[in-house]
Amino acid sequence: MTILNSQTSEYIYTCTHGLEERSLCALEQRALFGEEADSLIKSTRNIDPSRSPFIKGRLSILFSGKSVQEIAKQVHQLELDDQTFKVLYIKINDLSNDLKIEYAEQRIIEKEIGWNIVGKAKMKNPDILFGIVPFKGQWYFGTYQESESVWLRHMKKPQEYSTAISTRLARAVVNIAVPDPSGVRVIDPCCGIGTVLVEALSMGIHIVGSDRNPLVVKGSRENITYFNYDGRVEVKDIAEVEGHYDAAIIDMPYNIASLATPEEQFTIIKHARRIANRVVILTIEDIDEVILMAGFTIVDRCAAHKGLKELFSRQVIVCE
Template identity: 90%
Template sequence: MTKLNSQTSEYIYTCTHGLEEKSLSALEQRALFGEEADNLIKSTRNIDPSRSPFIKGRLSILFSGKSVQEIAKQVHQIELSDQTFKVLYIKINDLSNEQKIEYAERRIIEKEIGWNIIGEAQMKNPDILFGIVPFKGRWYFGTYQESESVWLHHVKKPQEYSTAISTRLARAVVNIAVPYPSGVRVIDPCCGIGTVLVEALSMGIQIVGSDRNPLVVKGSRENISYFNYDGRVKVQDIAEEEGHYDVAIIDMPYNIYSSATPEEQFVIIKHAKRIAKRVVILTIEDMDEMILMAGFKIVDRCVAHKGVKKLFSRQVIVCE
C-alpha cells in the first residue's frame, strides 16, 4: 500500500501569468527551480505553492504512466484510512490546442481514476484532493495542493502610497531574493511602508527593515502590526547599518516621500555591497553602471511591468 504521508521525491507545479508578467515570472522560476517554463515545471524541489503569485498548485507525484488506464491500475495501492477524497483533472497542462480534453472527457477521466481508489469519494471539501495531469507525453497522479493568494489579503492596509510596489510584485521579488529561506538573514534597508517586509514575514522569512524617513517607518510598523506579523523596523540610513546579512532587497527611492539623487543612489548600492552577500535591486532607472562600479556582478534580471499596457516598468536586478 502507498501511504500519502510518505516522502515524495518529485513534484509538478502548475503556473500561470499575464503577458506583462512573463519576464518576472520567468526570473522567479529560475530562482526557485533553476529553470523556467510556460505552465508546468517538474522538480525535486519542494516549494509551498502559496509562496508564489504565479504558482497555482503543486502535484506531489505518486504514480505515472503512459495512459490514464495505467494510472487507474496503480491507484488501488493508496491507503486512505477513513479519509474522503476527490480526483481533479488539472486543466493547466502542456497539451496542444488540438489535443485539449473537453469537459465531458475530463469528468470521465476523474471517475475512472476515482472508481479504482479504495475509499469514500466526496466532491465538496474532501479530506484529500488528488490531481491527474498530462505532461510531456505521460500522465502523472498524486496529491494536489492548490495555492492560496496570500498577497491579496495584504492589498488593503492602513498606510499606503500610490507609487509603492504591488503586493504581487513584492512577493515575487522576495522569492527571487530568498528562494530557500531556512537560516537566511535578510534586510530591506529602504523599506518605505513595508510592502516587501509584509510579504517576507508572511512566508516566515527572517527579515528586518529600516528607512531614513521616520514617517514611512511609522507607516511600515503600522502595516506589519495590522496583519499580526512580528517584524522589526528602525529609523536608520543604510550608511549607519553595521550588521551583515545574506540578502538585501532594495526598492530604490524615487518618489516624493523618499527621493534620492544619483549620488545618493550610488551610496545606497555601495553600502548594500558592504552589508550583504546578495542584493536584489528594484529600479525605474538604468543603474547598471552604478551597480558594476560598486563591485557587484549582475547575475540575473527581468523587467516587471504594471498593467497590460506596460505604462510603468521596474527593473529587477539580481546582484552578487
C-alpha cells in the same frame, strides 16, 4: 493514509501569469526552480505553492504511467482509512489544440481514477485532494495542494504610499531574493511602508527593515501589526546599518518621487554590497553602470509591469 507524499521526491507545479507578467514570472521560476516554463514545472524542490503569485498548485507525485489506464491500475495501493477524497484533472491553459482534453473527457478521467481508489469520494471539502495531469508524454498522479492567494489579503493596508510596489510584485521579488529561506537572514534597508516586509514575514522569512524616514517607518510598523506579523523596523539610514545578511531587497527610494544623482544611487548600492551577499534591486532607471561600479555582478534580471499600457516598468535586477 499509508501511501502518501511523505515519500515523494518529485513535484509538478502548475503556473499561470498575465502577458505583462511573463518576464517577472520567468525570473521567479529561474530563482525557485533553476528553469522556466509557461504552465508546468517538474522539480525535486518542495515549495509551498502559496509562496508564489504565479503558482496555482503543487502535485506531489505518487504514481506515473504512459496512460490514464496505467495510473488507474496503481491507485488501488492507496490506503485512505476513513479519509474522503476527490480526484481533480489539473487544467493546463496553453496546450496546443491536438493535445487539449475537453471538459467532458476530463470528468471521465477523474471518474476512471476515482473508481479504482478504495475509499469514499466526496466532491466538496474532501480530506484529500488528488490530482492527475499529462506532462511530456507521461501521466502523473498524486496529492494536489492548491495555492492560496495570501498576497491578496495584504492589498488593503492601513497605511498606503502612492509609489509603493504592488503586493504581487513584492511577493515575487522576495522569492527571487530568497529562493530557499532556511536559515537565511534578509534585510530591506529602504523599506518604505513595508510592502516587502509584510510579504516576507507572511512566508516565515527572517527579515528586518529600516528606513531613514520616521514617518514611513511608523507606517511600516502599523502595517506589519495590522496583519499580526512580528517584524523589526528601525529608523536608520542604510549607511548606518550594521551586521551582515544573506540577502537584501532594495526598491530604490528616489526613482519616482525625485531623481537621485548617480552619487546618491552609488551610496545606496555600495552600502548594500557591504551588508549583503545577494541583493535584488528595483528601479525605473538604468543604473547598471552604478551597480557594476559598486562591485556587484548582475546575474539575472527582468522587467516588471503593472499593466500592458503602463508608461514605465520597474527593472528587477539580481546582483551578487
